[in-house]
Amino acid sequence: MANNFKPNIIGFLCNWCSYAAADLAGSSKLEVPATLTTIRVMCSSRVDPVHIISAYLQGADGVLIAGCHPGDCHYQTGNYYTRRRFALLHKIMETFKLDPERFRLSWISASEGKRFSEVTKEFAEHIEKLGPNPLKNKPFIE
Amino acid sequence: MKGKIIPLKDNLNNTIKEVIKSLLEKGCFDAILVPNRVPSGESFTYLLINDQDFLESCTPLPPIMPIQGARALRNLTRRGKTSLKVLCVMRPCEIRAAIELSKLRQVELENISFMSIDCPGALVTKDYIDKPKDSDILYEEVLDQWTSEHLRPTCNTCVNFSYENTPSDIHIGIIGQQKNHILLLPISDKGNALLGKIDIQCSDEISSWQTNVKEILQKKTDQRNNSFSELQNKTAGAENLDNLFSDCINCHNCMRVCPICYCRQCFFESSDEVRIEAENYFIKAQNKGGIKFPANTILFHLGRISHMALSCVNCGACEDGCPMDVPVAQIFSYIGDTVQKMFDYIPGKDRNEPIPILTYKEDELHEYEDSKGQ
Numbered sequence: 001m002a003n004n005f006k007p008n009i010i011g012f013l014c015n016w017c018s019y020a021a022a023d024l025a026g027s028s029k030l031e032v033p034a035t036l037t038t039i040r041v042m043c044s045s046r047v048d049p050v051h052i053i054s055a056y057l058q059g060a061d062g063v064l065i066a067g068c069h070p071g072d073c074h075y076q077t078g079n080y081y082t083r084r085r086f087a088l089l090h091k092i093m094e095t096f097k098l099d100p101e102r103f104r105l106s107w108i109s110a111s112e113g114k115r116f117s118e119v120t121k122e123f124a125e126h127i128e129k130l131g132p133n134p135l136k137n138k139p140f141i142e
Numbered sequence: 143m144k145g146k147i148i149p150l151k152d153n154l155n156n157t158i159k160e161v162i163k164s165l166l167e168k169g170c171f172d173a174i175l176v177p178n179r180v181p182s183g184e185s186f187t188y189l190l191i192n193d194q195d196f197l198e199s200c201t202p203l204p205p206i207m208p209i210q211g212a213r214a215l216r217n218l219t220r221r222g223k224t225s226l227k228v229l230c231v232m233r234p235c236e237i238r239a240a241i242e243l244s245k246l247r248q249v250e251l252e253n254i255s256f257m258s259i260d261c262p263g264a265l266v267t268k269d270y271i272d273k274p275k276d277s278d279i280l281y282e283e284v285l286d287q288w289t290s291e292h293l294r295p296t297c298n299t300c301v302n303f304s305y306e307n308t309p310s311d312i313h314i315g316i317i318g319q320q321k322n323h324i325l326l327l328p329i330s331d332k333g334n335a336l337l338g339k340i341d342i343q344c345s346d347e348i349s350s351w352q353t354n355v356k357e358i359l360q361k362k363t364d365q366r367n368n369s370f371s372e373l374q375n376k377t378a379g380a381e382n383l384d385n386l387f388s389d390c391i392n393c394h395n396c397m398r399v400c401p402i403c404y405c406r407q408c409f410f411e412s413s414d415e416v417r418i419e420a421e422n423y424f425i426k427a428q429n430k431g432g433i434k435f436p437a438n439t440i441l442f443h444l445g446r447i448s449h450m451a452l453s454c455v456n457c458g459a460c461e462d463g464c465p466m467d468v469p470v471a472q473i474f475s476y477i478g479d480t481v482q483k484m485f486d487y488i489p490g491k492d493r494n495e496p497i498p499i500l501t502y503k504e505d506e507l508h509e510y511e512d513s514k515g516q
């Protein structure tokens with residue numbers, strides 16, 4: 001089953017780093033999973049927990065949030081707040097047993113095209129192993 | 143710490159009123175924000191008063207809490223600090239919520255002082271309104287027991303019912319002694335000075351009251367642990383969680399009565415949420431095998447949790463205001479406790495400690511970062 005399962009992964013990418021890294025990966029002809037749908041945000045801290053929960057409840061199999069390395073945020077401290085919010089959300093999902101392992105926070109700088117490729121490939125494999133989001137055919141859980 | 147024992151004058155509320163009156167008379171305050179019975183006699187609400195006659199009709203410790211006091215104070219100071227000196231007479235959870243709101247810049251604490259009272263809990267408002275007279279008698283029993291099935295469920299599991307963790311100025315101890323006397327305690331320097339102004343020297347021993355507080359704390363802690371271990375099972379997994387929220391009608395009343403939820407442009411009330419194109423609903427329906435209307439029930443609750451659980455003060459207002467008897471406050475209290483422990487944070491305890499998502503450390507939480515591909 002894992003073989004024909006094509007996950008749907010949402011990636012929130014920071015404009016200043018991870019989004020540029022995705023570009024670089026593309027222009028360097030590095031492999032990026034086709035199952036990744038990217039959403040560009042101006043800073044990783046723009047991602048509200050509600051965006052992540054919403055993606056999950058609507059059936060996304062995995063959600064990636066990628067931003068600048070700590071200390072390198074274009075707005076100085078945005079990603080430190082991102083990390084706190086992500087940890088908080090992770091704890092909530094863990095406590096309610098709502099697939100915490102489907103959510104990931106990565107730091108990928110603009111020059112790390114290779115890292116972008118590796119992180120997304122690894123995350124896609126990890127999600128393929130987990131299988132489809134169990135909420136897919138649950139219209140009442142939304 | 144030492145306190146001042148004041149013998150009871152006919153009843154508890156009247157004795158507390160005498161203290162408030164002398165504070166007013168000595169000019170310590172320009173006005174008092176205090177619960178009052180509404181004219182119909184069926185309920186209570188906050189009144190801002192500076193008139194001695196109105197003070198006569200106030201009830202410092204009412205049996206119900208239909209309006210969370212922090213919301214009243216938020217109304218008062220929404221446009222900035224008051225030029226008047228105001229004493230707020232509130233339950234500990236109301237004061238803690240006000241402190242949280244001050245950190246969110248929704249309440250301005252300058253010129254505000256707090257008087258807290260040992261809180262036995264609040265009766266369920268709907269039950270009270272049905273039978274106010276019987277409920278008043280029932281509340282006398284609650285004052286003996288400090289726990290009751292007639293209280294809000296989260297009051298029975300509240301561990302912050304006394305002065306500890308509540309940065310009040312003057313605290314009134316009543317546990318175990320409410321039949322004979324009350325105990326005045328200066329919690330802050332300001333409180334100490336205020337009591338001085340009305341010629342109260344705090345030199346009485348308080349150890350028997352402290353023992354009573356400890357006993358009740360143990361009882362409530364046990365009840366809290368039991369409740370949380372039940373909730374751990376009841377909230378485990380999407381299906382269980384959905385069962386708990388399945389009666390929800392998306393009225394958002396829980397949010398409106400919550401003292402912490404202040405956003406005037408809440409996402410869940412915004413046009414983005416309520417006015418999406420029909421086509422988008424079809425796409426959602428395809429992904430989910432169908433779509434429920436009104437939509438976004440679980441998203442609303444999980445979203446609200448992610449926004450404010452760190453500041454949840456366990457007051458139970460949300461559940462009390464829910465028309466469908468969804469155990470909202472119990473769920474929020476459980477998850478609130480979990481995430482608050484994670485950051486070692488007690489909401490409302492310390493005026494100067496920022497809410498954990500409004501601050502950060504550079505070197506922390508690495509276990510939540512991706513370690514792959516480094």
Ligand code: SF4
Nearest residue numbers: 400454455457458460
């Ligand atoms: S979520 Fe409920 S219990 Fe918590 S502060 Fe808001 S109203 Fe009170």
Ligand code: SF4
Nearest residue numbers: 390391393394396464
């Ligand atoms: S939990 Fe209760 S108060 Fe909150 S939205 Fe649902 S029905 Fe309304």
Ligand code: FES
Nearest residue numbers: 014043067073074
């Ligand atoms: S600008 Fe990239 S994380 Fe803030």
